[in-house]
Amino acid sequence: MNGEHNSHLPPPPNHNQHQHQRPYRYHPPSSSSASFKGCCCCLFALLVFLGLLALAVVLIIVLALKPKKPQFELQQVEVQTIGIAATPSASSSLPPTVTMPPPAASLSLTIKMVFTAQNPNKVGIKYSGTQFYVMYGGVPLGVANVPGFYQPAHSIRSIETAVVVDHVNLVEADATDIVKDASINDRIELRITGDVGAKIRxxxxxxxxxxxxxxCAIVISPRKRSLTYKQCGVDGVNV
Incomplete structure (x- = not known):
């Protein structure tokens, strides 16, 4: 009886069939994130536009002003002190078999230089500090320092500086040449060179x-303590 009764019972329910998966829900991006990205893009585009606008304005101004290269020239040279002393030779105390050392001389020199800066532009020019080297036969003797300065438009400015050479020793050929030039020829040829940096504002x-x-190449007279010749660039000027 029990077997027949059990045969007519319905099968137990399958719980797996009644379990349903949760449907996938699409979550659109939040409005705050989208607005932030939009603001960043707008800000970047605005900065690019302002940069291009500023560049265009500067180019228009440059084309309208037509800036020219400033002129910086050596105008005057004043010899204040000059002295040449031959270094005592020790050849008298050397044995005859020892080679005599090369001759030597020391140079003392103080010169004042006046440079002229000319600004032909409609705007000001800012000069950076620079150094001018005084050389004899390719050997540096001293340095003249010129501080930086600002020059207004359409103006000419004089800049004074000085170089002091204090007992600089010259050996071998340079010593022989400078002693000969000073004592016999009454002339010492020097070279003044340097680069000046300028920026237009x-x-x-x-x-x-x-x-x-x-x-510039200059020639000074040791006896007269004066400048006798100056050549800057191509043309020479006799003083």
Whole structure:
């Protein structure tokens, strides 16, 4: 009886069939994240536009002003002190078999130089500090320092500086030449060279650095303590 009764019972329910998976729900991006990205894009585009606008304004101003290269020249040279002393030779105390040392001489010199800076532009120029080297026969003797300064438009400015050479020893050929030039020829030829850096100021914009070179050959008279010749660039000027 029990077996027949159990055969008519319905099968137990399958719980797995009644379990349903949760449907996938799409979560759209939040409105705050989208607005933040939009603000960043707008800000970047605005910065690019302002940069291009500023560059265009500067280019228009540069084309309208037509900036020119400034002029920086050596105008005057004044010999204040000059002295040449031959170094005592020790050949008298040397044995005859020992080679005599080369002759030597020391040079003392003080000269004042006046440079002229000319700005032909409609805007100001800012000069950086520079150094001018005084050389004899390719040997540096001293350095003249010129501090940086600002020059207004359409102006000419004089800059004074001095170089002091204090008992600089010259040996071998240089000593022989300078003693001969000073005692016999009454002339000492020096070279003054240096580079001046200049930048043009347009509103708050500074142009790239422009180099102005100075390269002059001068001849001074030790007896008269004066300048007798000056040559800068191509043309020479007798004084």
């Amino acid at each position: 347009i509103l708050d914009f500074t142009s790239p650095r422009v180099k102005v070179s100075v390269d």
